[in-house]
Amino acid sequence: MVGGGQLARMTHEAGIPLGIKFKLLSDTPQDSAAQVAGEVVIGDYRDLDTLRAFARGCDVITFDHEHVPTEHLRALEADGIPVRPGPDALVHAQDKGVMRAKLDEIGAPSPRHRIVADAADAVAFAEEGDGFPIILKTVRGGYDGKGVWFVRTPEDARDPFLAGVPVLAEEKVDFVRELAANIVRSPHGQAVAYPVVESRQVDGVCDTVIAPAPDLDEELAGRAQELALRIAKELGVVGHLAVELFQTTDGRILVNELAMRPHNSGHWTQDGAITSQFANHVRAVLDLPLGDPRPRARWTVMCNVLGGDYPDMYQGYLHCMARDPQLKIHMYGKDVKPGRKVGHVNTYGDDLDEVLERARHAADYLRGTIVE
């Protein structure tokens, strides 16, 4: 697996029971996954020689992030190393321009959008629709709200072009909430769909995920799952695919983002589904039959734990574990910086309000925003 973040850490954890040999390419020995994995190579995934040397002897390569250059992935394939998801699929998660063009081609619903050349063109894009606000995004390199601008005026429209990266303009969608349709697909085309979840963001960062999405119309949920399965098939995705969606005020679903790896909106599956997204990602990458994606509880809630003012998150364990013996804490071993994702908690049960309260309390307590 290329990339030493928490997704690799949790993928390693999920792979241990399969008795597989997991090898990691990590930037530093302190990275989240590098702390806990057996075979770790330290190196830069942007360097082709490093990547090639790492891949030698691997049966298959997969990723913790989408940042490996497409041409490097093609070079690995040329070396005879299976890359899953492959470069032809992954480019849609790497480049938002390519992604939108492909979604249009296969008739998947997107917000109104087009590539814009400069600030004046962004203003023109706004005027082609309902005017400002609009969203501007660099086509590559963004995550967790970075590389995304909420643009209210022509003046606001200048910043996104400073980096020299192509910029995609999108309408500001009137949505009632954000959903995620997560599926896993294997090389021979087997696929499983997790229940559609509600994803609540704070400042552009995922904060809470509720599985399944409360009060979601069954027909709409089915449509969202079918959409994710169709996108995976048309794009040739192997492994976990997260399709982040807007549920609009007028009852439509529109694709917001795609991620081709385990995803924050699927962390609930570790404790709430029969087979976790991480276990199924590993199975798909190894071309093994996929595990049952159904939920094990009526409701499962995930809350991210962000870094706060305490450098040591560990001190909160006593209170949180004593208060809620069913609580599942997942920490990533990362240095605490204010606002940084350093872990998450999962809770489950029959009463959504109670399950939400337990998760919220634990996440806030671990961060230090509440003290009792």
Next chain:
Amino acid sequence: MVGGGQLARMTHEAGIPLGIKFKLLSDTPQDSAAQVAGEVVIGDYRDLDTLRAFARGCDVITFDHEHVPTEHLRALEADGIPVRPGPDALVHAQDKGVMRAKLDEIGAPSPRHRIVADAADAVAFAEEGDGFPIILKTVRGGYDGKGVWFVRTPEDARDPFLAGVPVLAEEKVDFVRELAANIVRSPHGQAVAYPVVESRQVDGVCDTVIAPAPDLDEELAGRAQELALRIAKELGVVGHLAVELFQTTDGRILVNELAMRPHNSGHWTQDGAITSQFANHVRAVLDLPLGDPRPRARWTVMCNVLGGDYPDMYQGYLHCMARDPQLKIHMYGKDVKPGRKVGHVNTYGDDLDEVLERARHAADYLRGTIVE
């Protein structure tokens, strides 16, 4: 953790979500846990200098097995390193003579027993009761049926004395089945009890565990749990304690063996309980509040996977995973030798017969004793 076997492997897996730093002392880099852990020291736990160097900087030491010499554990404690379970507790799992004496002292029910000096004394022990057969056990060093003799005649009674280790004689108990009462206890005395399970042995090796034990009288189950909790308290156990029990034909429960570490009879908790034995062992050792031990399914069944004629267990995955998408495979990364424990499977559901069949089929298929 001292010892690189599968118990350490699965303890590491369970510790990853807590963000703790796990350090392993393993005999070889190929040991089950050494393959998947981040910080591994290769060395011999029987060598005090090795053990001391390993322990330096650790907040606490725990074990994958009971074989570390008691005097070494006392030396670590003298160095200021907390050892959990401590040597005063662990000696009862290391020495069956000490264990029986202590159980007698606290009034815990054992089979009739005494230390015997030689074969003639073993014959005398038999004649003090109902005659042969009797059981002879070396007080130290046995596991999985090794170091245990089923003795039918005076001639059979000679072998156990050849090793020069003290020998314990026990009556052959008329039991209807074997049970295990598993509990976890923390240093400040909090304890949780898992449901009492039925454990089926084949050739002295655990084969199948059913949780909870079917048709077990509630009063008897409560008595077994209370017995395990009392033993843990009286012996000062910290961490997971497995109390292996005989359920006798006349409705009593008698203590067979004690294990102070995660135990084969608790593997079902990985997929069948809210908190696994491994996660709770880690919590106890770190003196954190314990997690909820209650089951998540009506029935959970564990079957051990023994090595068969296939050197590569991996080829069975395709069939087993395709046949049962809910199946949980746990392989240990060990070289396959006929009869060696190389993994286990867990299944769960509402219908015990069906759950048993699914587990049995998978374990047999992976071993290679069935091919369809």
